[in-house]
Amino acid sequence: MTEQSQWLREQIEDLAVRQSQFTDRAFWLALSRLVQEQGRRQEQLEGEIDGRTWRPDRW
């Protein structure tokens, strides 16, 4: 989870709890889960880029 996605999730969840209609709350909470998935994917991509750039054989 990146800092940005963590912050974004907090904003979304804060909005979600203030929705009185069930389906509205459901939407914002689902968006929060998607942002979590984005954060996870971002970390994985950054990790893979690091790993592939780390090539001691080409030093």
Added chain:
Amino acid sequence: MTTLVLVSHPHLADSTSQQFLKASINSDEVLWEHIESQATIDIEKEQAQLRQADRIILQFPLYWYAAPAGLKQWEDTVLTRTFVYGDHRYPLAGKELGIVVTTGMPAKAFQRGGAEQITLDAALAPLAAVANRAKMKWLPTFAIHQFAYLDEPAKLQLVVDYQRYLTQTQPDNLQNKQAWFAQHLPAMIERLPLEQQQAGQLILTAFEQQQTDLEALTDTLGLIKEQEDD
């Protein structure tokens, strides 16, 4: 995209899961119909609806490893040989067929060695064969197990998972999911009370930024992989 939801249930009013799903639909792109509440099946109307839809959803509780009798009757009446393939025009070709099925048993029961000893894919094989005959695209089944036991977080998640199953582009990957939420966000922000709309806009901007960042990383990784291949 137009989605047609055909619900088969002999006692719809008594079904909390079906009422819940109906209340979850929030799109004017979705046409909902209850098969058993029609006194007679209007073949022309049903066929016209099928022709117009891009995605057709058959939704029902699983009774004895099959759909309720009402759906079979609908199939036998509406899906005439001439309509489906007899005139070699295949009007349903390329359309997506999705199944929303509710079961009284848990997911783990539907596997070899499980309590039911049969997978849902196996139980739904006759419908998949119809889809194949009509040259339709079979979507992964959307199963809801033991609805009555779902807690509130699970029900909240079900609302949007179901909405996405009805209208989101397949396959259900991160990219298509992002696009679905991006498409729905503006209308959801408009629904917010006035004092919350600014927060909503801020979320939209940050969400779009996350999307852009992910795309940039994916591109970078693609370039690195290309260079490695050289």
